[in-house]
Amino acid sequence: MNILVTGALGQLGSEIRAAVRAMGPTEDHYIFSDVASVPGEDILPLDITNSEAVGIICRSEKVDVIVNCAAYTDVEKAESDLDFADLINHRAVGNLAKTAAQTGATLIHISTDYVFDGEGYKPYTEEDAPAPLSAYAVTKFAGEKAIQKSGCRYIIIRSAWLYSTHGRNFVKTMLSLTASRDSIRVVCDQIGTPTCATGLAALIVKIISERLTDRTGIYNYTDEGVASWYDFAHEINVYAGHGCNVQPCLSVDYPTKARRPHYSVLDKSKVKRTFGVDIPHWTQPLKNCIDILKNEE
Numbered sequence: 001m002n003i004l005v006t007g008a009l010g011q012l013g014s015e016i017r018a019a020v021r022a023m024g025p026t027e028d029h030y031i032f033s034d035v036a037s038v039p040g041e042d043i044l045p046l047d048i049t050n051s052e053a054v055g056i057i058c059r060s061e062k063v064d065v066i067v068n069c070a071a072y073t074d075v076e077k078a079e080s081d082l083d084f085a086d087l088i089n090h091r092a093v094g095n096l097a098k099t100a101a102q103t104g105a106t107l108i109h110i111s112t113d114y115v116f117d118g119e120g121y122k123p124y125t126e127e128d129a130p131a132p133l134s135a136y137a138v139t140k141f142a143g144e145k146a147i148q149k150s151g152c153r154y155i156i157i158r159s160a161w162l163y164s165t166h167g168r169n170f171v172k173t174m175l176s177l178t179a180s181r182d183s184i185r186v187v188c189d190q191i192g193t194p195t196c197a198t199g200l201a202a203l204i205v206k207i208i209s210e211r212l213t214d215r216t217g218i219y220n221y222t223d224e225g226v227a228s229w230y231d232f233a234h235e236i237n238v239y240a241g242h243g244c245n246v247q248p249c250l251s252v253d254y255p256t257k258a259r260r261p262h263y264s265v266l267d268k269s270k271v272k273r274t275f276g277v278d279i280p281h282w283t284q285p286l287k288n289c290i291d292i293l294k295n296e297e
């Protein structure tokens with residue numbers, strides 16, 4: 001099969017590249033792309049907002065699966081940059097889906113726990129009704145709907161609180177803050193699940209390798225367990241061996257432009273049942289990630 005991965009230089013895209021490299025020789029042909037290439041990396045420049053370029057690549061390379069890791073992911077900035085966020089997270093995704101529908105490709109796309117308003121108190125299933133609170137979340141939900149409307153075969157995976165050894169993320173920010181400050185305050189009233197992009201990448205590669213791409217639908221995938229951002233920061237501080245005093249605070253004490261759900265834990269029964277994945281508790285991959293980052297220092 002021919003697989004086009006967009007946004008391949010981001011956190012998830014980098015983990016998919018690593019997973020494919022680790023697999024060794026395979027009959028599958030992966031084409032990794034991002035909005036701009038970088039020296040030393042085999043990355044095809046492809047802007048997903050350029051629907052003509054997407055169509056040309058999908059047809060000329062006979063792409064069977066598009067894995068869309070490209071996104072506008074700056075939740076705060078999206079509040080004042082709605083049109084650009086919508087272009088990438090919604091309209092370009094709709095065009096990817098239309099191309100997939102025309103060429104017969106499957107679209108694997110990543111969405112977010114932020115499509116929910118967080119007023120719930122038990123893990124959200126794929127059947128629960130989204131009610132996005134922020135501009136970012138509105139554009140991501142619109143992207144989901146555009147895919148479903150396009151008539152293509154699709155797998156939409158809603159994930160959450162992603163981090164990795166690549167790119168910028170909460171783990172790296174907290175490692176730096178807990179190393180340089182005596183004390184920090186982190187919100188304790190937003191509850192979700194920290195998720196290492198390695199596991200999500202492994203799921204996507206498994207779906208492709210085991211030819212499970214016909215299982216159209218929406219799936220939740222995060223690591224197991226439940227945490228607040230405070231718990232997450234606390235564990236990072238402990239694992240890293242930093243002596244920072246990590247204190248809880250409330251969201252009202254830490255005002256942000258974007259509203260975020262208070263509770264966005266996702267129920268993973270469907271993804272486990274359908275694809276037979278074992279999901280680790282969030283603390284284990286976090287420990288591995290910190291070990292790798294510490295070794296790189």
Ligand SMILES: NC(=O)c1ccc[n+]([C@@H]2O[C@H](COP(=O)([O-])OP(=O)(O)OC[C@H]3O[C@@H](n4cnc5c(N)ncnc54)[C@H](OP(=O)(O)O)[C@@H]3O)[C@@H](O)[C@H]2O)c1
Nearest residue numbers: 007009010011012035047048070071073110159160161162
């Ligand atoms: N990060 C999270 O906590 C989180 C949580 C839930 C769901 N998700 C979803 O998971 C997916 C992967 O997230 P991530 O954390 O890996 O994101 P990321 O690290 O921000 O990577 C996104 C990649 O897409 C690229 N990109 C941006 N605009 C593009 C365009 N027009 N054409 C092609 N590529 C473009 C970015 O390039 P530049 O960096 O140059 O812009 C970047 O390399 C996204 O769909 C995101 O919404 C993320």
